Amino acid sequence: MEAFSEYLTRIDNPGHRDRTEEILAWITNKFPTLEPLIKWNTPMFSDHGTFIIGLSTSKQHISVSPEEAVMARFADDIARAGYSATKGLFRIPWNEPVHYELLEKMIEFNMLDKADCSTFWRK
Template sequence: MSRPQTVEEYLDGFTGPGRELLEQLRALVHESVPDVSEAVKWGSPAFLHPSTGTILVMVSGHQKHAGFVVTPSTMAAFAPDLTGFETGKGTVKLPYGEPVPAELLQRMIAFRVREHEDDGVKWM
């Protein structure tokens, strides 16, 4: 299979709980940043700042979880809130079939937008 060229093509590679969770994350980003644009970067959906084109957030689908990807500085700012999640340098693992921590992710997205707009923090 060829690499997806659009976010829609990427999502078409998933079914069931995986597709459902990725769609929820996509909707959450669009709700949080209404003018965000989408692109496939490094093979995964990326959501870009409306005026600068800088990546704000990425998502990725895996066998048993979705990845919600932000900057390490965003992860550090929310470390106390993420203790119940498996995390990496810039990634929160969200297992399929479990509730999306929407309020937490919305706060992380808002932080990421602010750190980019106010502090000039680019992508990794």
């Protein structure tokens, strides 16, 4: 979690900071082989140098960005979870539960799908 400490200190709302830290810690503990990093002022995780998932915070929600291919594959699951989405991210409102099973499926898919990927982003 050290990689995210400076980012977390910049979140003014203590509840938002705690929630963000909780999600980042869950990913770190569930997927210990992923590398935590900050790029473009955004906490994210990579695997062998390729992007797996990123998070960003706003006043109303935390955004989860797993890349468009993952968003398309899990669009129905995201909708069933009640999250609003674009083609590149979905939003978890601060007052809504985090569907960790969905996060887990998305991360596992990305890790498997990008196992042979040699670039940070999909081509």
